[in-house]
Amino acid sequence: MSKGRLEAFSDGVIAIIITIMVLEMKAPPGGSLQDLRSVLPVFLSYVMSFLYVGIYWNNHHHMLHTCTAVTGAMLWANLHLLFWLSLFPFTTRWMGENHFTAVPTALYGVVLLMAAFAYLLLQQAIIRAQGPDSILKKAIGSDWKGKLSPVLYIAAILVSFRSSRTAQALLAIAALIWLIPDRRIENYVRAIDSTSD
Secondary structure, three states: OOHHHHHHHHHHHHHHHHHHHHHHOOOOOOOOHHHHHHHHHHHHHHHHHHHHHHHHHHHHHHHHHOOOOOOHHHHHHHHHHHHHHHOHHHHHHHHHHOOOOHHHHHHHHHHHHHHHHHHHHHHHHHHHHHOOOOHHHHHHOOOHHHHHHHHHHHHHHHHOOOOHHHHHHHHHHHHHHHHOOOOHHHHHHHHHHHHHO
């Protein structure tokens, strides 16, 4: 199977996830700015989830750029990742409609943690398929972002029962870390391409 089919399927699922999330947002009754306050938590949870889905889409694209072939293990690992991403609309809405209370926030953190774990499994499946000279392994290096994010998710899950605001701050920090452009894979692939010309 070519990586094009895997990318197209993944892009389609991610587009549907974003569509479902935005369709879950309901306009407030009334036409004043004051009326918007009632839907502010739903909007803020949507913004955070949109950022996370965008981060996964972007990094997924760069990671698959290193692939030359797709294996069965990669297909299942990719489906595993898409499963956890597909839970974003549910946890986003539940968290927003309940104004970031402890249990919905903790569940949101669990989904983020499991998505991070699934992404790591996909990354490892690609590295195994590429063999000892894996382009992806060389490109990601120490992967400090990939190691720090699950720690922040676990901390957010645990602290959500004492302070959901602190948990939300930890989840936002994890997203912001990934918003800083990460060009490791892009730069590594570009360097290889320029030396092969």
